[in-house]
Amino acid sequence: MIVEILIAVLWFGTTFYSIWYIFGAKTYQPLTLDNLALQWKLHKQKTGSKAKLIHSMIKRNNEIVGFKCECKYEYQQKRLITQRVHKKTEAKQCS
Numbered sequence: 001m002i003v004e005i006l007i008a009v010l011w012f013g014t015t016f017y018s019i020w021y022i023f024g025a026k027t028y029q030p031l032t033l034d035n036l037a038l039q040w041k042l043h044k045q046k047t048g049s050k051a052k053l054i055h056s057m058i059k060r061n062n063e064i065v066g067f068k069c070e071c072k073y074e075y076q077q078k079r080l081i082t083q084r085v086h087k088k089t090e091a092k093q094c095s
Ligand SMILES: [Zn+2]
Pocket: 043, 044, 049, 050, 051, 069, 070, 071, 072, 073
């Protein structure tokens, strides 16, 4: 009986964790300066923004995760954990 309860608890736990893992967990990806410059360039190309400077950086836990443009455009690098895992496996296949 105790074993059955334990199995049920574990099963529910795993199920909820999987659902959270697949659908819920979004992480902020730190942005390198190169990447930031590239994203800003892309934003200016796409929107025709005439801004000459990035207004400010968006930081989380002392890491740059995005920027605000002078035209009030905001960019934040968000990724699903599952996408990151997918990327890692791709990298493994390449090497
Ligand atoms: Zn802009």
